[in-house]
Amino acid sequence: MRISRPLVIEHFGDISITSPVKTLSMASSVKTGGEGYRVSMDELIGIAEKTVIVVPVKDEDLFLFRNTLYAIPEWSPVIVVSASPHNIFEKEVEVAKLVNEQTGKHIILVHQRDPAWSTVLTNTRLSSMLDGNGLVRYGKGEGMLLSILFSKWLGAEYIGFVDSDNYIPGSIHEYAMIYYTGFSYLNHKYSMVRIVWSHKGKLTGAYEYGEETGISDAFIKYFISLFGKTISGDKRVVLRRKGRVSQIVEEVLNYALSVARGIGTDIVKTPNSGEHALSTELALNMEWAGGFSVETYELAFLLSECFIGSRDGSPCGFKEGVKILQVESLNPHIHSEKGDEHLAGMLAESLGAIYYSKLNNQLVSKRIREALKMYADNAEPIKPRTYSLKGVNPVKIIEEYIAQSKLLHQFGSRA
Ligand code: GDD
Secondary structure, three states: OEEOOOOOEEEEOOEEEEOOEEEEEOOOOHHHOOOOEEOOHHHHHHHHHOEEEEEEEOOOOHHHHHHHHHHOOOOOOEEEEEOOOHHHHHHHHHHHHHHHHHHOOOEEEEEOOOOHHHHHHOOOOOHHHEOOOOOEOOOHHHHHHHHHHHHHHHOOOEEEEOOOOEOOHHHHHHHHHHHHHHHHHHOOOOEEEEEEOOOEEEEEEEOOOOOOOOOOHHHHHHHHHHHOOOEOOOEEEEEEOOOHHHHHHHHHHHHHHHHHHOOOOOOOOOOOOOOEEEEHHHHHHOEEEOHHHHHHHHHHHHHHHHHHHHHOOOOOOOOOOEEEEEEEOOOOEOEOOOOHHHHHHHHHHHHHHHHOOOOOOHHHHHHHHHHHHHHOOOOOOOOOOEEEOOOOOHHHHHHHHHHHOOOOEEEOOOO
16 A cells, blocks of 8 residues: 655644545555555554454445445454344344355444443443433444444554445445555554545436436446436536535634634645544543534544643643544545435534534634535534543443343454
């Protein structure tokens, strides 16, 4: 694997963020010379074995879920955190079992709504994860938090996340390879690697059966299944540079940083990238948010603590600083489209993570409200549910959970 080196690194207090570097080669050779940062296969495998890949899943197409599991390199243990209905979860278990039989991959499946979490979390600092029924709340962030506890229990040094609604298995493979390469490049205690999708796929135009499109029916059906509808007009598959939510949140976060620093910046390109990875040390020592606030909150929290907060004299919790590498993939990101309402909710959650952080001020607040007015029917910014792992003993929690759970499945074992 080979990535380019960053042209720019910007510092915000103790947080450094690189301008996006790019995948230059997915299988590089020492003999070709070339430039950039190259990782040998041996080193890559060494890091991959220490990296857990987490797959959050909530009622996704089982075809996509299966391909996600196939696409993850065999060196890394996989943790699936499911919030799917129980009949679907049973099928996810079957799929994971088969993938393990075929490939030997170590796969752990946890159900987010497993009643066993209730007894285990009740008297810990994570009890606020439980809802009125005593079950862990639905939410992508909550699922990710459970996976962090498991990753620590597994002894992993790094944790990488990939969504399970992705139509391009090759992109999932590339994201994992980027995580390993990024950690080698950063070589730092508190590190984070965030993916900038090269493009997001979207269908516009007429893809109607029987029409003279010059494209096979099977291909047309595939795209209709991707985007769920047939549209009349032009015949084009569009690869957009950015998703809509990402574009708006990116603009707002850069604006907040520009206002705080008094020097403009557009360095952040990955405010809410679901595809990202971090060192376990960082994961255990930062705060987390529930739902879809989670990715934006990671940056909002770190920048609040180590940039805004440290300017007021409060020490940043990460003595060695936090290094964030942004990497642009070659593969486009094509995933299931879940509709405008879903996007509006996600926008209100993501912007809420900034609104309710130390990055907010009068100017930022105005910008957030303008964005919500224009793109989310004037919704209120949603206050994130936040969680801290300080004082929590992940190994104890997971051992107790394993002893009590009837829904946990583990195929294969630690290499
Ligand atoms: N365990 C668990 N619990 N998984 C969940 C939950 C939940 O409550 N909700 C969603 N997921 C899983 C989905 O099955 C999918 O694999 C992944 O989390 C992302 O959820 P989607 O509903 O598909 O979100 P999206 O694709 O629209 O948005 C993605 O991209 C955004 C950036 O544009 C997500 O990764 C967002 O977090 C991200 O901000």
